[in-house]
Amino acid sequence: GEDVEQSLFLSVREGDSSVINCTYTDSSSTYLYWYKQEPGAGLQLLTYIFSNMDMKQDQRLTVLLNKKDKHLSLRIADTQTGDSAIYFCAEKAGANNLFFGTGTRLTVIP
Amino acid sequence: GAGVSQSPSNKVTEKGKDVELRCDPISGHTALYWYRQSLGQGLEFLIYFQGNSAPDKSGLPSDRFSAERTGGSVSTLTIQRTQQEDSAVYLCASSFSVGGRADGDEQFFGPGTRLTVL
Numbered sequence: 001g002e003d004v005e006q007s008l009f010l011s012v013r014e015g016d017s018s019v020i021n022c023t024y025t026d027s028s029s030t031y032l033y034w035y036k037q038e039p040g041a042g043l044q045l046l047t048y049i050f051s052n053m054d055m056k057q058d059q060r061l062t063v064l065l066n067k068k069d070k071h072l073s074l075r076i077a078d079t080q081t082g083d084s085a086i087y088f089c090a091e092k093a094g095a096n097n098l099f100f101g102t103g104t105r106l107t108v109i110p
Numbered sequence: 111g112a113g114v115s116q117s118p119s120n121k122v123t124e125k126g127k128d129v130e131l132r133c134d135p136i137s138g139h140t141a142l143y144w145y146r147q148s149l150g151q152g153l154e155f156l157i158y159f160q161g162n163s164a165p166d167k168s169g170l171p172s173d174r175f176s177a178e179r180t181g182g183s184v185s186t187l188t189i190q191r192t193q194q195e196d197s198a199v200y201l202c203a204s205s206f207s208v209g210g211r212a213d214g215d216e217q218f219f220g221p222g223t224r225l226t227v228l
Contacts, residue, residue: 004152045216048216097158
């Protein structure tokens with residue numbers, strides 16, 4: 001079955017760049033997503049990338065996709081304390097449901 | 111409201127009791143999804159609905175879990191004879207459509223129901 005893996009924790013200093021990594025197993029994935037979950041809140045879609053793309057940029061966010069290695073990353077430039085949250089990588093391999101990683105807890109140190 | 115809502119926000123129950131969790135999707139969204147988020151684990155897909163039917167029930171962990179959706183809107187997830195391992199946050203999401211859209215069929219998530227089984 002599908003397996004999406006992420007490291008559990010990441011700490012960065014305010015103003016630095018954060019890079020959150022994700023690996024997945026299903027080569028037939030059509031879309032890959034990054035979601036953000038703040039404490040006590042639901043998941044919020046940050047960005048997504050179609051599997052035939054290798055990069056997508058959206059303001060401070062840059063998504064890189066290496067389809068050969070099945071590796072996805074999310075770079076947050078100029079990380080702020082408000083970026084502290086859990087970030088989930090997810091893949092859409094079938095028609096509908098998403099397969100999520102364990103989430104990476106990003107802590108931004110002032 | 112404009113977003114997905116879930117109730118109750120917190121539920122504490124005793125082992126062996128039945129619980130019912132409710133999800134109100136965004137109006138007009140045809141697809142509805144249930145996920146479970148356990149401590150230290152990712153989100154686990156449980157079931158999704160297209161309209162009132164559930165083509166994929168493969169994620170339900172056991173036959174104690176069931177879900178229904180009526181009128182293409184509200185959905186309830188029922189857990190019978192709850193066990194301590196059922197303790198988790200249960201998340202509901204909805205999307206406008208299912209599959210095939212170029213923009214990825216964004217799923218909008220509710221805040222979740224935190225279930226604690228004592």
